[in-house]
Amino acid sequence: MQAVDGPSSFTGSVAVIGPGAIGTTIAAALHEAGTTPRLYGRTAREQLTLHRESQDIVVPGPVITDVSQVGQPADLVFLATKTTQLAAAASWLDVVAGPHTVVCVLQNGIEQQASLAGRIHESRVVPAVVWFPAETQPDGTVLLRGEARLTLPDSPAATTVVQALRETWCGVETSRDFxxxxxxxxxxxxxxxxxxxxxxxxxxxxxxxxxxxxxxxxxxxxxxxxxxxxxxxxxxxxxxxxxxxxxxxxxxxxxxxxxxxxxxxxxxxxxxxxxxxxxxxxxxxxxxxxxxxxxxxxxxxxx
Incomplete structure (x- = not known):
């Protein structure tokens, strides 16, 4: 594993598709570091709330549910839908991801790149291993039950994700043997x-x-x-x-x-x-x- 540190040089726009438990965690980490992502999902919310340790982190919304309301493509997209929701997420990717957008896939499994084949070029897809337990609560808020950490492949596109998360409390590391x-x-x-x-x-x-x-x-x-x-x-x-x-x-x-x-x-x-x-x-x-x-x-x- 290669730990990453140092100043961030990422200044682009970020979007989260699927702000459930994992998506909310990433959105909260980005927001606290000064990069509030655009939020897209199937459930309308005015804001997201993450319970982390003794702190409640509120990420301003709204969560946009109508794909026609998407403006410009984002520079970096975190795709945090379940794999069972990929078909529904496809319409979001078509407009949120532009020709140069990096898509970090926060999904289970070993087939993230294959699942987006034909829609996002392989070189711009960054599969991620999510190492933290986050649970959606009955009121729609999210409880983070551990330290947030991601592992990414050691690739050029992963550099964008590393830079975006570098100054957040979400740890990120890269691996040559992903x-x-x-x-x-x-x-x-x-x-x-x-x-x-x-x-x-x-x-x-x-x-x-x-x-x-x-x-x-x-x-x-x-x-x-x-x-x-x-x-x-x-x-x-x-x-x-x-x-x-x-x-x-x-x-x-x-x-x-x-x-x-x-x-x-x-x-x-x-x-x-x-x-x-x-x-x-x-x-x-x-x-x-x-x-x-x-x-x-x-x-x-x-x-």
Whole structure:
């Protein structure tokens, strides 16, 4: 990892598409540093509120919900919609992102660049690994339950994101082996899918039976990650499980929140991809073959 510091030289305009939990966090960090982003989303709000430590940060809006009200394209766009909302976000990208706009994708998974292929040139797409827990509260505000940090690939376009965030309280680092970093986060996201199937929060990973299942699933995911080019050591599954076991017992995850709210689930981005790539590489995925259909059924909305 390469930490970044020093003065910021970014002076362009910034937009956030999808100011949910992650988008609100980034918007609040930018606003406090003097760069208030334009906000675009599906829910109209006059402002955004982030609860960080003992402070409430209010980001002035409004959140624009009508794509026809977009003015000039932004120089930098943070795309913070769920992967299940990409089709809806496409109309925003068509007008918010111009020919030179850098798009930082704050989404789960390892396929961010591929998901925008044909719409945003690959050289201007910056995938990001989000390392912080942020949860939307019943009143629409967002609770940040840890330090905000992003990992980006070491690329020319990522420099724009680094400069924009450099003087904020959102840490940012770059990696020359972003594939491995992204896969490590995907392993954590994949095993978090067990919360959906049980309706339980992080405390369940302290159960011996769940811990055993989670570790076996993580080892299966690790074999696919390595086949896909990630360099993760044998200890990665246990490290991830130990991290989950150390979470507050009431800590949830975005896919569980979506399940509880009856929203579409990112099961394919977080779990289905492991099964798909396992088949591509000829690697058996017996645990995925059970978990993925159950998650798909949980998220299809039918009785």
């Amino acid at each position: 594939t491995s970093v992204a896969w490590r986060k995907l392993l954590q996201n994949a095993v978090a899918g067990l919360m959906v199937l049980t309706g339980r929060r992080a405390g369940m990973y302290r159960r011996e039976d769940i811990a055993s299942l989670a570790l076996s699933y993580l080892q299966e995911c690790l074999s696919i990650a390595r086949a896909d080019g990630a360099e993760l050591d044998d200890g990665a599954p246990l490290e991830i499980l130990t991290r989950l076991q150390a979470f507050p017992v009431d800590m949830g995850t975005s896919i569980l929140a979506d399940r509880e709210a009856g929203r579409p689930l990112e099961w394919d981005t977080r779990n289905g991809v492991v099964q798909r790539l396992g088949r591509r590489h000829g690697i058996p995925t017996p645990i995925s073959d059970v978990i993925v259909p159950l998650l798909a059924a949980a998220g299809d909305g039918s009785d």
